[in-house]
Amino acid sequence: MGASAGRGRVLVELGSGAGDKVRMILPHLAPTAYVAVDISRGALEQATAALADDLPGLPVFALCDDFSAGLVLPNDIPDAPRLYFYPGSSIGNFAPDGALALLAPLARSGDGLLIGVDLLKDRDVLERAYADPIGVTAAFNLNLLARMNRELGADFDLKRFRHVALFNEALGRIELHLESTVEQQIRIGPHMARFGAGERMHTESSYKFRLDDFAALAERAGWSLVETWTDERRWFAEMLFEAKPPVAEPRSSRRSSSGP
DSSP: OHHHHOSSOEEEEESOTTSHHHHHHHHHHOOSEEEEEESOHHHHHHHHHHHHHHOTTSOEEEEESOGGGOOOOOTTSOSSOEEEEEOSSGGGGSOHHHHHHHHHHHHHHOSEEEEEEEBOOOHHHHHHHHTOTTOHHHHHHHHHHHHHHHHHOBOOOGGGEEEEEEEETTTTEEEEEEEESSOEEEEETTEEEEEOTTOEEEEEEEEOBOHHHHHHHHHHHTEEEEEEEEOTTSSEEEEEEEEOOOOOOOOOOOOOOOOO
């Protein structure tokens, strides 16, 4: 991946989190600078401080921002080609139109994109992954209700809801739901909401892609596919794109006239 992406770029990681993934590829890219972008300020500052300590020769920048709403990079980053690094499968949390809206501005401001894509699999594999027996995804999903209790003054009883994960084959996505196990009434701040037994809230979607379909989506956003890597089962892919050169606008021509 490093050989194909090239060395000496400004590496911009979207949703950097703890910075674990970027550490694996940094030695192979030898970037002129690294910009970590994340919405969680605490995790961002901790991860970038640790990376700067470990790699004192690398300029490290931290940008606390929601990159889905548009991305404005620090003015003092080096003037060099940019490689956007989005290695997980978070692009699947955007509906296709949202993914297009995210990728298109990046193509206009960057040079390369190395992005992770979760590929379509058998329904059974997907549903077992999102309804794991340990209950990791269930806890993640139910935490939404805990946050509403804490931040919105709601009174959800988490024991009265259960986590449901379903694969919507027509839309190519896993859907997470929270299902009320009983008929109940919930207070959310000044509002009241009624739930029937079996009634569900759709809390999240995770789109899965075929390689050709994602390449076509990225093409519409202004990217050209360079190379693709997958695991042996072809369950996951990393895809490298280069921004297409801007299309020159045709010059307007005026036809002179000497009159009728």
